[in-house]
Amino acid sequence: MDVLDDEVESILYIAREVSVYKIPHLKANEGHRANDWGDLAQPLWKGRLRIIEKSSSAALMFEDAQTGELFARAPYDPLKPCVEAVLDSSRYFVIKVEDTGKKAYIGMGFAERTDSFDFNVALQDYTKRLKAALRPPSPSEETLSPHVPVGPKKDYSLKEGQTFSISIPGKSGKLSAPGASLLGSSIQSTGSGGAVPLLPPPPSSGRRK
Numbered sequence: 001m002d003v004l005d006d007e008v009e010s011i012l013y014i015a016r017e018v019s020v021y022k023i024p025h026l027k028a029n030e031g032h033r034a035n036d037w038g039d040l041a042q043p044l045w046k047g048r049l050r051i052i053e054k055s056s057s058a059a060l061m062f063e064d065a066q067t068g069e070l071f072a073r074a075p076y077d078p079l080k081p082c083v084e085a086v087l088d089s090s091r092y093f094v095i096k097v098e099d100t101g102k103k104a105y106i107g108m109g110f111a112e113r114t115d116s117f118d119f120n121v122a123l124q125d126y127t128k129r130l131k132a133a134l135r136p137p138s139p140s141e142e143t144l145s146p147h148v149p150v151g152p153k154k155d156y157s158l159k160e161g162q163t164f165s166i167s168i169p170g171k172s173g174k175l176s177a178p179g180a181s182l183l184g185s186s187i188q189s190t191g192s193g194g195a196v197p198l199l200p201p202p203p204s205s206g207r208r209k
Contacts, residue, residue, distance in 0.1 A: 019043035021107035
């Protein structure tokens with residue numbers, strides 16, 4: 001028995017009906033457009049779409065809605081996605097399918113935009129989970145924040161009765177902690193020891209003289 005048959009199978013998404021189209025070759029430097037696929041009311045095939053997850057892989061399965069017979073399979077790799085949105089609609093996509101080593105591109109369309117939205121969400125959720133599993137955080141990243149310095153905390157507060165000295169040109173003395181202004185936000189000292197007020201900012205508007 002194939003080992004894959006024994007793996008747990010999870011259904012990430014299911015659409016009861018999708019349409020498949022034969023698409024023309026992509027022109028250079030241009031994206032796909034559903035309008036170039038001919039009569040969209042006459043698809044090549046209609047059936048069910050399921051996104052199946054097994055172990056660490058997932059695939060898009062195009063199946064007959066009644067019998068479950070497989071029509072096409074597209075392995076989904078978030079690093080090399082097999083799904084590409086068209087430029088002119090949110091309901092149509094280009095899918096790269098594979099069969100015994102052969103690859104082909106088909107068009108796929110949803111009848112409702114809600115189905116298309118749910119399809120995108122299912123792929124995005126799977127991509128996030130897979131990337132998180134491939135790059136798990138280390139124990140240090142989980143416990144320590146990069147914005148917090150490593151090492152014992154230091155107490156820089158002044159104890160009762162302690163003072164500190166500030167050297168100002170032309171002046172000498174000690175300032176006690178309570179009420180002391182360290183930055184001198186309202187005055188600017190000069191070399192001679194005098195103090196001049198800070199210049200006000202220029203006016204926002206006014207007439208030239």
